[in-house]
Amino acid sequence: AQKVTQAQTEISVVEKEDVTLDCVYETRDTTYYLFWYKQPPSGELVFLIRRNSFDEQNEISGRYSWNFQKSTSSFNFTITASQVVDSAVYFCALSEQSGTYKYIFGTGTRLKVLA
Amino acid sequence: GAVVSQHPSWVICKSGTSVKIECRSLDFQATTMFWYRQFPKQSLMLMATSNEGSKATYEQGVEKDKFLINHASLTLSTLTVTSAHPEDSSFYICSATGTESYEQYFGPGTRLTVT
Numbered sequence: 001a002q003k004v005t006q007a008q009t010e011i012s013v014v015e016k017e018d019v020t021l022d023c024v025y026e027t028r029d030t031t032y033y034l035f036w037y038k039q040p041p042s043g044e045l046v047f048l049i050r051r052n053s054f055d056e057q058n059e060i061s062g063r064y065s066w067n068f069q070k071s072t073s074s075f076n077f078t079i080t081a082s083q084v085v086d087s088a089v090y091f092c093a094l095s096e097q098s099g100t101y102k103y104i105f106g107t108g109t110r111l112k113v114l115a
Numbered sequence: 116g117a118v119v120s121q122h123p124s125w126v127i128c129k130s131g132t133s134v135k136i137e138c139r140s141l142d143f144q145a146t147t148m149f150w151y152r153q154f155p156k157q158s159l160m161l162m163a164t165s166n167e168g169s170k171a172t173y174e175q176g177v178e179k180d181k182f183l184i185n186h187a188s189l190t191l192s193t194l195t196v197t198s199a200h201p202e203d204s205s206f207y208i209c210s211a212t213g214t215e216s217y218e219q220y221f222g223p224g225t226r227l228t229v230t
Contacts (some may be wrong), residue, residue, distance in 0.1 A: 044223040
């Protein structure tokens with residue numbers, strides 16, 4: 001059955017440290033999409049990245065980078081030189097073709113960046 | 116592009132009353148809209164999926180008579196919480212898909228408090 005696991009419930013780091021948020025997914029589909037969203041205290045979900053199952057290239061966007069590995073069914077997210085503004089809850093989500101692209105969200109990881 | 120709005124952003128109502136939440140796609144036609152509920156420190160839980168002009172499809176465990184969804188046009192979906200009770204207090208988030216059905220665009224959410 002489809003599933004998204006974010007094993008880290010909460011992570012605290014000191015500003016300027018690097019931090020990696022883990023995401024492991026389960027699916028039987030060959031066509032699927034993975035997403036990362038940031039949810040700051042305001043509650044509004046902020047889109048960070050989308051990856052489809054046929055594109056395993058890693059991506060870097062400023063201080064953010066993503067490592068997609070189909071062999072381990074993981075889509076991890078790294079923040080380099082973390083800042084206080086990065087404090088938020090981060091969600092990983094899976095969207096499958098067979099599931100009519102309904103999102104399956106992980107439980108989220110709360111990141112606290114301390115000054 | 117791909118902006119989704121929700122109204123109101125927050126609402127307080129008395130127990131036993133009904134409250135309507137609107138979700139609009141501002142710059143695209145939404146083929147499908149989704150409604151989520153999020154309790155404090157929890158993930159998003161899909162409540163229902165709706166397509167314009169069709170009855171909504173509710174997830175298991177969601178009372179369709181309590182959470183009425185109307186998707187009257189390609190840009191508007193409404194969620195009505197009928198006979199609200201304090202346990203219905205939550206953060207309600209809608210999303211919409213456009214031509215690319217695998218990606219959802221999220222509204223900013225509506226915080227409902229039932230007293």
